[in-house]
Amino acid sequence: MKLPRRDYFLIPLLSLMTALLMFGVAEIFTRAEYPKQDFDGCRVPGADDPRRAKPNCIVEAKVPESPWVTYKTNACGWRTDASCGPKLPGALRIALLGASMTMGENVPLEETWGERTGQAISKATGRKVEVENLGWELLNPLHCYRQLGQVIALKPDAVVYAVNPFDLSRDPDPLQIAHRKDPVLPPHAPPPAPLAQGKAIVLRNAAKAVQNLLNASRTFTMAQHFLFSNPDTFLKIYLADGDRADYLRQPFTPAWKTRFAAFNLIVTDMAARLRQAGIPFIVMSLPARAQVILVAKGKPYPPGTDPFAFDREIQSFCDRNGVPYLPALKAFSQTPDGDKLFYIVDTHITGEGDGVIARLLVRKLLNEPAFRPANESH
Secondary structure (H helix, E strand, C coil): CCCCCCHHHHHHHHHHHHHHHHHHHHHHHHHHHCCCECCHHHECCCCCCCCCECCCCEEEEECCCCCCEEEECCCCCCCCCCCCCCCCCCCEEEEEECCHHHHCCCCCHHHCHHHHHHHHHHHHHCCCEEEEECCCCCCCHHHHHCCHHHHHHCCCCEEEEEECHHHHCCCCCHHHHHCCCCCCCCCCCCCCCCCCCCHHHHHHHHHHHHHHHHHHCHHHHHHHHHHHCCHHHHHHHHHCCHHHHHHHECCCCHHHHHHHHHHHHHHHHHHHHHHHCCCCEEEEECCCHHHHHHHHHCCCCCCCECCCHHHHHHHHHHHHCCCCEEECHHHHHHCCCHHHHECCCCCCECHHHHHHHHHHHHHHHCCCCCCCCHHHCC
């Protein structure tokens, strides 16, 4: 039977309206069940470090996958309960550098690896431990390098710099890297002009708008959560994501070689300055979920992939500079269901995962001469 002409318009329209209605109902439900609140209230823009935090700030925040978390900063704008003033007599002080996984994003303060480390060392040594956590969301290696003046002024007994593949995934600014030691960095180089023109630009902007809309959708977020809960599904999609996953591939692409070269310069300079100040320095690599899944699956890895490639590259820089290196990947992959130590969509490490990191770091620090029981400190 032939349909009336109007039905060729009405049926698709009704289908679209039904789909939109179902999506709207799902969005209302997921927003109620999985609330989200950013911690923007503690951010303050700055020329040198556009992501530093306000001093003495307190906000409540969460992502759909996490519990509610209190972010509280001290007088220097660092996420810690410790004072950033002179060290207390007889106390030990640890300074942490890094980005959001050092800060402990989406993890209550007492569960972060920095705080867990301080508590464990205090118990083992009988001394008060002050943890100065300078980590903050999206800090890149250059930002961390330029915090060294503040770090050295703290007179810590150790500095720990934690790095994750995501921290190196953005292209460094060659001009700023070249002037990394200057009092003021030159402005960022302007982005290159787009090669696409006309219709291609319109299509690219439309695709970006759709992506932003999906990212803002709570329904889409939770659908990803349940889909990516399957490690094999997650890994297949992750490895198809081009540059984002190229730190897992051998040989490294030119883009990743450039990023590693810039990181090498920064680690070399950090090591020299801290050695001159007489402060022990440790570099620690924190894994991405894809690395943990690959190692847990065992060989053979997918063609051209190597979950340890990132760690080996970082270790090579540390070995050249005589810097102790601590990789966390093996400990995560040896933990039952280690891939569940991450928020699946958000990608940050959970509080339980921070416990794994803390246990590694505690063992490392307790072998340092400064970290000994109070009755053995003199």
